[in-house]
Amino acid sequence: MDIHDLTRQLHVKNDTKIVLYVADGLGGLPQKPGGLTELETANTPNLDALAKVGISGGSIPVFPGISPGSGPGHLGLFGYDPIKHLIGRGALEATGIGFHLEQGDVAIRCNFCTLDAQGNITDRRAGRIATEESTPLVTKLRAVSIPGVELFVEPVKEYRFVLVLRGKGLGGHVHDTDPQRTGVPPLAPVAADDESKKTAEVCAEFFRQACQILAGQPKANACTLRGVSPKPHLPSYEEVYGLKAGAIAVYPMYKGLARLVGMDLVGNAQTLDEQMTVLEENWAKYDFFFVHFKYTDSTGEDGNFDAKVKKTEEYDAAVPRIMALKPDVFIATGDHSTPSMLKSHSWHPVPTMLVAKNCRTDACQKFGETECLRGGLGQFEARFLMPLALANAGRLTKYGA
C-alpha cells in the first residue's frame, strides 16, 4: 500500500503551517537497564510542556528491528516507504556531499586502492590515505575524458570519492568492481541489465584512464567503483502532499535528502540559532518546514551520553522560537535512535510528539521514551507521520463517500 496513492488524491491547500523538527538519532537507551535515557535525563521544559497538550508515541523508522541509515530514516519521516524507495549508495554518497543529481545521472562511490606490480590489490583502502593527500588526486582524476559523457569527480573523505556520469542512455545498474579481498585485481565492471551496458563500458574506461593518471602514486594508484546507482525517482512534496516545503539544515546529507523530495533549501544557517532565524525570516514563504538538528546523533555515535544529553537540551531550548510562530502542526521526532550505549544507529522506536489543535491529547506529561509508550500515537511506522500531519492541518479530505 502506497500512502501517496491516497494523499495525492485527497490533499487540499489551505494557509496552515507544519513544522517537522528533527533531532537526528533522538532515541536512546539508559546507561543501566531501568535507568533514564539521554532524552529522559535531559532538562527539556519546552518539549515537556508541549507533551501535555500534544499527542505522543513511538516512531518505527522501517519496521521493528531495523536500524536505518540516514537515507531510509529520513525517507520514512518524509512519508516515503523506505523499502520501496531505496536510494542507491552512490546516489546517497553524492547527495551527502551536496552534489545535485539530475535525472539520468549515475552516481558511483569510489575507493582509492593500492595495486602491486601484477595489478593485484594489496590494500582496498589505499592505506586509509588522509583527506589532504587524496583531495589533490581526486582533482587530477578530473582529467579523465570520455566522449559523449560528462564526468564529475568529487572528493568525499580519506580514500573515498564520488564519480557521477551524465549523458544519454546510461543505465544505473553495474556490479561493484571491488572484489572485497586482496591478492586479486579489481573486477571488470559488469552491467546488471541491458540498459547499463554503456555505463559499464564508461566505468571500464574511467578505470583505465584513472590508473594511468595515478601510476606511480605510493598508496592510491588505482580505484574501485561501488554502489553504482541512478538518481532515485521520488515524487515531490508538492505533488504528493500539495505542500510547498522548505528545508533548514546544516549538513549536506540532509539538505540533499530534502532536495530529493522537492524541498527548497532555505538559508545558509550554520547553527541552530541561525536555523531559527532562517525559519522566522521565511515563515510566510512555505507551508512546511523541515528543520534538522544533527548533534543528538553525532554525540550518540561518539558514545558520549552526557554530551548527547547536553545536545538534547539545546534542541529543546530552540522550541520556543518555533512555537512563537504558532505553527498549526508541530512535530518533534528523530529519524532513528542513536543510543550512546551502542555508538550507532539502532532499531528502537523514536520518541515522537505531534502538537495541533485537534490532535486528541493523551495523558503524557513529559517527552521521553517511557512516557511515549502510553501516548495516543501508539507505536507507528514513521511513514504515517506525514498523513497525520496533513490531517491535523486540515489538508486531507475524506476518503470515499
Add this chain to the structure above:
Amino acid sequence: MDIHDLTRQLHVKNDTKIVLYVADGLGGLPQKPGGLTELETANTPNLDALAKVGISGGSIPVFPGISPGSGPGHLGLFGYDPIKHLIGRGALEATGIGFHLEQGDVAIRCNFCTLDAQGNITDRRAGRIATEESTPLVTKLRAVSIPGVELFVEPVKEYRFVLVLRGKGLGGHVHDTDPQRTGVPPLAPVAADDESKKTAEVCAEFFRQACQILAGQPKANACTLRGVSPKPHLPSYEEVYGLKAGAIAVYPMYKGLARLVGMDLVGNAQTLDEQMTVLEENWAKYDFFFVHFKYTDSTGEDGNFDAKVKKTEEYDAAVPRIMALKPDVFIATGDHSTPSMLKSHSWHPVPTMLVAKNCRTDACQKFGETECLRGGLGQFEARFLMPLALANAGRLTKYGA
C-alpha cells in the same frame, strides 16, 4: 497482504454467535484539549462494565491520518481492505438508496443541471431544486428507452438521482460528463477502457433522450453523469469467514454495504429498540450480526456535543438486551470518529472493545478514548477486527503446522 487469503483456508464452523455493534462515528474529541470526549462524558454503565472484562483498543479505519467515508469505514470493520476494495461513487450512491446492484450492473450518480439556449451549463445543480420538484422529473426520465439495456432511474435527494444500466458487455469505467464549471456544455461521455465503449454510448443516448424529456423545464433541463462504476466484487462473509451473517440496520446505506458482503438484511426495524427485538427474534438463524446505530454520527456531523453524548447513552442502554443473548463474541466500535468539534468524519482512532471468554482482559476500567490507549488491542487497523472476532469465537484453526 489480504486477510482473506488466510481466513478463507483457516475458518471452521461451530455454534458460536458474534455481534458487531457499531455506533457510527463513535470516536470524538473533547471540547477543550485535555477535557472529556462525547463518549467519556456520556454515562455508559453497561459498556464500562464490559470494558472491565473485555479487551479494548483504538481502531484505525484506513491508515493514520485518513478520514474515511461510510464505504471504506464499514469495509474496514467487515475485514475488507478499504484501499483494495474501493466502492465507486455511483455504486455507493445506488447502495445508499437501497438499490440492489446485480453483477454486471453499472451505477451512475446524476445531477440535474441547467443549460442555456446555447447548451452551456448555467447551474451545475439546477438551482438546488427541492426533492419534491425533482422526484417527478426522475419519474419522467424512466421513459428513456435504449435497446438491449435495462435502465433504472431512481431519485436520491434534491438535484441528485441514480441511473443504473443493466445489460451485457457494459464496462464500468466512463469519465464524468460534469465539466466542473459553468459556461460550457456537459462533456461527452468517454470510455476509460475498451470494455466501457458501449457504456459510454448508452450514457450519450441517455443524455440525449433526457434532454428531450426535460426540455422546457425552468431549472432541471439537463443532467450530468458522474462516478460511473461497476458493482464492486466483494467476496461474501460466507466464503471468506464461513459465517451466515445478518445485518440489522435502519438506514439504506448500511443495509446496502452489508448486502455487498453477502449479509442478509434482517427485519425492518426503525428504532434501536426494534433492532434489539429483531436481534432476539433472529438469534438462532445467524452466526454473525451486524447491528448499526446511526445517530452518534449524525449528531457529531451536526456539531452537537450534548446530543452526541445523549445518543451515546442510548447506544449504551441497549447493550443489556444484546448481552442477555450471551453472544460468544461482542464487539462495540465505530466505523470512524465524528467529533462534534469538527462536524465531520475524522481520522482519529475509534474506541473499540471486544468481549469474549478468552480475550485476555486488560486493565481498562471504562470505555472511552483515553482508556482505550492502555488497552490490550493497542491501536490496530480496523480490518483486523474480523480475524480477532473469528479467533475469539473459536472459528479459526492454526495457520501452518
